[in-house]
Amino acid sequence: MNQSVAQSTNQPTNRLSLNQQTTKRWSLPEVLDGARRHGLESVGLWREPVAEVGLDKARRLVEESGLRVSSLCRGGFLTASDERSRRLALDDNRRAIDEAATLGAPCLVMVVGGLPEEARTDLAGARERVTSAIAELAPYAAGRGVQIALEPLHPMFCADRAVLSTLRQALDLAERYPAGVVGVVVDTYHLWWDPDLFTQIERAAGRIASFQICDWLTPIPADALIGRGMPGDGHIDFRPIVEAVLATGYTGDIEVEIFNQEVWDADPDEVVGLMVERCQPLLRPPAADGR
């Protein structure tokens, strides 16, 4: 059971991280135990299952596990146009930043929010409100030593989830701040289609806070939110993207985050086994020059 604990030190030997949404049925202790059992050294956590066991207990469990926390999901939802909702959202984000600090997560992933009902066609306004909210949150996050990780979501989620739609747009916003304060998330599912992707990954050097991988499946399922696939099951060519991210000097973990009913219905142990089998080879240096 403890085969990988000895490796979980400052020098990571395995950068593959299990995002706990991938094994949604597992409680936090089960996720930590399962990750270790499969030789992983890192997990990506979500606020809700952390809250289920309680923040302090979660912190203790993570410390005892010896695992790294690659990220905490998620803050955001910053697009409400009325003052009261805006203030509530900012308060909630400050709590999320605190939780990330407590858990030792290097970054808080931000899904910035879509178009609110009261301003449902005002895309430009929603984008401006995100910009303002980040300006309020950045100093707070910096004070807690937590990097804000702006996540551009696939444009299909622009209306209802995140008005941040491309890596370029996320970088335009992040670059107003020091890289250690506001970074970006590179998630293959959201970005794989972008003709500008490799240019923007190169531009993101030093500012990639989180790197997440999962596959794009067709057809898109009835619930578009859960159409993500195990790498290898869909349309994404992962190796060039992984290589491009590593070529920027990114030293963090590579999280596998899959929202998919079939994956959730499967035995979580088999899911993690398959994930390791499919993804571990992607993380090996592709060439002898160690690029």
Added chain:
Amino acid sequence: MNQSVAQSTNQPTNRLSLNQQTTKRWSLPEVLDGARRHGLESVGLWREPVAEVGLDKARRLVEESGLRVSSLCRGGFLTASDERSRRLALDDNRRAIDEAATLGAPCLVMVVGGLPEEARTDLAGARERVTSAIAELAPYAAGRGVQIALEPLHPMFCADRAVLSTLRQALDLAERYPAGVVGVVVDTYHLWWDPDLFTQIERAAGRIASFQICDWLTPIPADALIGRGMPGDGHIDFRPIVEAVLATGYTGDIEVEIFNQEVWDADPDEVVGLMVERCQPLLRPPAADGR
């Protein structure tokens, strides 16, 4: 019944065009008759319903109607990686170009195709094959006086329908040719989310072959292909986009193309009535300077 025929001359007084997919239940004669009854001067046609009545008869019906044809949908599907499929697709596109010429359509809308089963993770390769195919088709289209209209589709269709995903990418390809030979389609449904949209519309001046409008609805329906809405029912702010396109000097028609089961189930006459009520005001000059 003939109220608008007198207007259907070289000087359009009404640039709103009914794409025949919006009234899918109507045959071609019904579409032509319905468009005129509602004071329209232009229709967007599809190859399949044209083939149902026969190309020559369709040409005669259109001529007799006095209506303009704003575009013919569609060519494309140029991403197959095996030689035989590639050749068949090119042949089919040449036929589509001929049909557009026969019908007097100024352009053939191209949905370029997604990732073929035999190369389902090779996005870069599929994009290269599109580039090569356009190089083969452009001289043929130029010879027939038909403009190729490259349509960037929403990135959610990148895997299964069109690897051309942004207006910028479409322009990068189109600009290899004279504007009259290869243009682009601006479709609000596909492009509304793009932070780069207004910059690219300005860049597209003189090269916009077709302008189509419909709305983005939430939630995305189980069949993502038919989630398009009547303008006003969804999340798109049309006026700034219409103004930006008109500001480029675009003189063509503005087509309303809606794929939506509820719209298809409704009385087509009511659909066209609502479409005129919702869209006609968008086409009026917004300011006294006649911009």
